[in-house]
Amino acid sequence: MAELTRTEMTRTEMTLRDAVTRGIAQEMRRDESVVFLGEDVASAGGVFKATPGLLAEFGPRRVRDTPISEQAIVGAAAGAAMTGLRPIAEIMFSDFLAVCWDIVANQIAKTRYMTGGQVTFPLVIRTANGGGLRFGAQHSQSVENWAMAVPGLKVVAPSTAADAVGLLAAAVRDPDPVLFFEHKALYPVRFEVPDGELVDELGTAKIVREGRDCTILALAAMVPKALVAADELAASVGIDAMVVDVRSLVPLDTRTICEAVARTGMVVTVEENPRLCGWGAEVVSLLTEEIWADLDGPPIRITTPHVPLPSAAELEDATIPSATRIVEAVRKALT
Amino acid sequence: MTTERTETRASGPADPARRLDLYRLQVELRRFEKRAYDLFMRNLVKGTSHLSLGQEAIAAGVALAMRPDDWTFATYRGHAHTLARGAPMTPVLAELLGRENGLLGGKGGSMHLTSAEHNMMGSYAIVGAHLTLAAGAAWSAQYRESGQVAVCFFGDGATNIGAFHEALNLAAVWSLPVVFVCENNLYMEYTPIGSVTAVPRPAADRAAAYGLEPVVVDGNDADAVYDVASAALDRARRGDGPSLVEAVTYRHGGHSRADPGTYRPDEEVEAWLARDPVTAYRSRLLGEGVEEAELLAVESGVDAAVDRATEEAIEAPPPSAEAILTDVWADGGSSWRN
Ligand SMILES: Cc1ncc(C[n+]2csc(CCOP(=O)(O)OP(=O)(O)O)c2C)c(N)n1
Numbered sequence: 001m002a003e004l005t006r007t008e009m010t011r012t013e014m015t016l017r018d019a020v021t022r023g024i025a026q027e028m029r030r031d032e033s034v035v036f037l038g039e040d041v042a043s044a045g046g047v048f049k050a051t052p053g054l055l056a057e058f059g060p061r062r063v064r065d066t067p068i069s070e071q072a073i074v075g076a077a078a079g080a081a082m083t084g085l086r087p088i089a090e091i092m093f094s095d096f097l098a099v100c101w102d103i104v105a106n107q108i109a110k111t112r113y114m115t116g117g118q119v120t121f122p123l124v125i126r127t128a129n130g131g132g133l134r135f136g137a138q139h140s141q142s143v144e145n146w147a148m149a150v151p152g153l154k155v156v157a158p159s160t161a162a163d164a165v166g167l168l169a170a171a172v173r174d175p176d177p178v179l180f181f182e183h184k185a186l187y188p189v190r191f192e193v194p195d196g197e198l199v200d201e202l203g204t205a206k207i208v209r210e211g212r213d214c215t216i217l218a219l220a221a222m223v224p225k226a227l228v229a230a231d232e233l234a235a236s237v238g239i240d241a242m243v244v245d246v247r248s249l250v251p252l253d254t255r256t257i258c259e260a261v262a263r264t265g266m267v268v269t270v271e272e273n274p275r276l277c278g279w280g281a282e283v284v285s286l287l288t289e290e291i292w293a294d295l296d297g298p299p300i301r302i303t304t305p306h307v308p309l310p311s312a313a314e315l316e317d318a319t320i321p322s323a324t325r326i327v328e329a330v331r332k333a334l335t
Numbered sequence: 336m337t338t339e340r341t342e343t344r345a346s347g348p349a350d351p352a353r354r355l356d357l358y359r360l361q362v363e364l365r366r367f368e369k370r371a372y373d374l375f376m377r378n379l380v381k382g383t384s385h386l387s388l389g390q391e392a393i394a395a396g397v398a399l400a401m402r403p404d405d406w407t408f409a410t411y412r413g414h415a416h417t418l419a420r421g422a423p424m425t426p427v428l429a430e431l432l433g434r435e436n437g438l439l440g441g442k443g444g445s446m447h448l449t450s451a452e453h454n455m456m457g458s459y460a461i462v463g464a465h466l467t468l469a470a471g472a473a474w475s476a477q478y479r480e481s482g483q484v485a486v487c488f489f490g491d492g493a494t495n496i497g498a499f500h501e502a503l504n505l506a507a508v509w510s511l512p513v514v515f516v517c518e519n520n521l522y523m524e525y526t527p528i529g530s531v532t533a534v535p536r537p538a539a540d541r542a543a544a545y546g547l548e549p550v551v552v553d554g555n556d557a558d559a560v561y562d563v564a565s566a567a568l569d570r571a572r573r574g575d576g577p578s579l580v581e582a583v584t585y586r587h588g589g590h591s592r593a594d595p596g597t598y599r600p601d602e603e604v605e606a607w608l609a610r611d612p613v614t615a616y617r618s619r620l621l622g623e624g625v626e627e628a629e630l631l632a633v634e635s636g637v638d639a640a641v642d643r644a645t646e647e648a649i650e651a652p653p654p655s656a657e658a659i660l661t662d663v664w665a666d667g668g669s670s671w672r673n
């Protein structure tokens with residue numbers, strides 16, 4: 001059956017940046033209350049060219065260039081969300097979330113709770129996250145763990161173009177605030193994406209490679225690296241690694257994660273965030289509490305060291321986890 | 336540096352029914368805040384509370400000029416703004432006391448009063464942040480062509496934080512239907528605004544930077560506030576964009592809790608107490624021929640309501656522990672996992 005569906009489904013090749021445009025357009029066509037704002041997003045189509053054509057299709061009422069005012073961008077999204085719209089706000093680089101973190105973490109995340117559920121914030125904050133582009137430490141961080149630490153925020157980070165469309169659609173339709181982390185190193189990568197409307201489900205991880213010997217949990221740009229590492233492990237030392245794309249940090253698909261790790265008894269997290277309080281630490285603590293008996297050895301965390309990201313190519317590449325580092329860590333643990 | 340500005344005073348005699356409403360509302364706010372202070376001193380109001388004693392004319396004058404579907408955004412000094420939009424006294428007082436029948440079920444407290452059913456969209460306790468939210472609500476009104484206006488109250492201190500300037504600029508360039516009302520009570524917590532601000536009028540002197548008229552109003556005169564607010568609301572509804580109103584006033588007490596406000600010179604305090612907005616308004620009404628009996632009836636009615644609310648709040652139980660894990664998410668729960 002699955003085979004049949006797949007052959008029938010037509011697909012188009014597109015980059016992750018095209019997928020972002022497609023996801024936004026899909027939701028704006030469907031729902032008049034979806035509006036989009038950010039710096040350079042309308043006329044210029046975004047500094048990463050992830051939103052070209054939206055202004056032409058939806059007009060300046062719905063697609064709005066803003067001043068360089070991160071607090072006003074997310075604050076306006078919040079005020080609009082609590083009064084009937086479903087805004088998508090872009091923060092150009094995720095590092096800039098620090099500039100408006102008050103609005104995100106104090107206003108958007110807490111107000112529903114503080115008011116006993118009187119107001120809701122159906123909004124999405126999209127942002128270009130992560131390193132690999134030699135931009136230096138103020139334009140390269142992976143900050144999804146900041147968001148994960150704040151009650152009241154949902155946190156999503158796709159690794160493929162199809163997931164970008166489907167999860168973005170799910171985020172827009174979700175009644176709660178979602179921080180949507182797009183990895184800037186993935187923007188130019190090409191993927192096959194099914195045609196037609198795509199709507200995924202928040203809070204779901206995906207097993208993207210089956211394996212018997214260990215379970216590698218990865219997020220965003222670490223997923224393709226984990227897949228390369230898994231192939232290399234199979235080819236070089238016959239280790240059969242399962243790879244799970246975590247996709248959503250909040251809600252966290254603990255069911256899929258626990259089952260996937262229990263099946264192999266061995267867990268490796270691959271995180272681009274700096275070491276301390278990365279999402280992998282939370283996942284590892286959960287696994288040791290809940291499926292301790294199923295673990296055959298100590299969990300392994302592969303992260304960026306606890307440093308700001310350096311910019312020179314050789315330094316940055318040696319800082320962010322690579323397929324080679326994953327291979328070495330797994331080989332060392334299992335052989 | 337001084338700027339040309341519109342000094343606004345009350346226009347001629349107004350509709351008598353509205354004036355009585357303005358009086359009643361100011362008395363309500365006054366007596367409620369006094370009761371809140373008493374209950375704080377009796378250790379029944381925990382945590383903190385920021386009263387609007389002395390600033391009632393602003394809350395009353397603006398609220399009565401608003402349409403029921405207009406939105407209010409306020410600060411932690413928000414009891415008056417919440418009551419002024421029509422939230423009943425009992426849940427407001429009960430929230431200060433942390434009771435189950437509190438306006439927010441005990442989850443927000445004094446600084447976060449919100450009554451969405453009255454379009455009172457919240458009280459925010461990070462100085463300046465909510466100006467951006469008010470701009471966003473105004474954007475939604477503009478987008479939906481609903482004719483609604485967002486009104487945002489904030490203190491003089493908020494004019495020196497970035498969010499103020501971001502919100503003002505965005506509201507101006509997008510021509511948003513929002514009225515920003517600075518309640519300039521001359522002090523932040525303990526420091527006079529004049530000692531930390533580059534211009535004499537913290538809000539009005541910044542208006543020109545956003546292409547707006549500087550508007551200063553006597554914040555102790557409810558009629559003047561009503562007139563200025565009406566004009567600003569009309570302007571917003573006409574599609575002519577935001578206004579920035581500086582309402583000059585003074586708090587009778589300290590910044591919060593039991594602060595006696597001793598950092599303020601005695602003569603200054605006395606001069607402002609002599610300009611008490613509530614007693615001044617009472618004299619105005621009497622001077623214009625309103626029967627004192629009518630005013631006494633208003634006052635005793637308000638007193639009875641405050642007493643009733645006090646009883647209903649004190650007698651109510653604390654919230655049950657189940658409330659802790661509700662209402663993080665729109666589904667009513669708080670789960671971060673499946
Ligand atoms: C961003 C931020 N900084 C500091 C504070 C602490 N704080 C609370 S109220 C206040 C004074 C605010 O003064 P003003 O804006 O004049 O308002 P008022 O209290 O006089 O109504 C300060 C400093 C805060 N809540 N938020």
Ligand SMILES: [Mg+2]
Nearest residue numbers: 490491522523
């Ligand atoms: Mg002040």
